[in-house]
């Protein structure tokens with residue numbers, strides 16, 4: 341490993357389990373319309389729900405891993421958030437996504453589906469063990485066809501708030517290396533030191549591309565009342581984008597994250613179909629009604645003024 345991990349001391353609870361940080365660094369998902377819908381094998385269950393039962397081998401590949409092509413990074417500048425002795429261009433995964441700056445990268449250990457995090461900043465948890473621990477995701481979640489939002493992820497059991505549910509896997513890429521930087525499933529992740537005291541803006545980042553290779557988390561849809569967040573954490577020395585429950589989630593519920601105002605906002609062209617009472621689309625409708633009313637009022641005011649003007653005596657021409 342070329343990049344040393346910066347160790348920070350942090351408070352430990354009485355049980356030896358660290359408290360979650362209050363201001364998680366969230367992942368920003370840049371997602372476009374899905375093209376993967378027809379590449380799966382569906383069946384209509386007796387309860388009327390369309391479920392995916394298995395995947396074929398065509399794209400996108402179901403890969404619960406990080407992959408990367410070192411050549412894609414050869415022309416990239418040395419990241420400003422990397423320590424002086426970092427390895428660049430990267431030769432292995434941790435040269436690229438080494439967890440530096442533990443403030444926002446708590447270790448999830450090598451188990452999943454619980455609310456614990458590892459308190460040992462020099463722990464030996466490995467991505468290989470984490471991948472094994474998250475490979476049984478189908479026991480916990482299932483993919484279903486939704487009415488208006490393509491494929492969605494549904495729980496097969498209940499989860500407590502604070503539980504790490506999985507991670508966003510895929511190909512680690514630079515923006516410049518992508519033919520289509522507007523690919524459907526790009527997750528931005530900062531690289532190097534992400535300590536809060538790092539003054540550099542914007543922080544260098546790469547993308548986890550789930551378009552061709554990725555895991556189930558790329559099917560998590562947006563909701564304006566989301567019950568999960570994407571959050572930077574670590575497994576040993578490796579930085580991951582974890583999916584964390586921010587509410588208690590019952591069995592049979594669709595998982596959702598908030599894609600952000602830039603994706604589904606008042607000024608975006610895309611329309612959200614999450615349907616919750618606090619949905620941005622309801623706000624949009626309210627706003628449009630207000631604007632319409634204002635327009636009508638202004639028109640009425642203008643008409644009144646012009647009528648008044650027409651009653652004024654014409655100027656006397658000399």
Ligand SMILES: C[S@@+](CC[C@H](N)C(=O)[O-])C[C@H]1O[C@@H](n2cnc3c(N)ncnc32)[C@H](O)[C@@H]1O
Pocket residue numbers: 371372373374375376377488489490491492524525558559560561562563611612613614
């Ligand atoms: C990362 S994909 C999520 C998985 C996707 N449903 C699929 O079938 O692959 C993001 C896409 O899902 C759809 N989607 C997700 N949340 C939505 C929402 N709240 N309203 C409408 N479409 C949504 C949109 O087409 C969006 O571009």
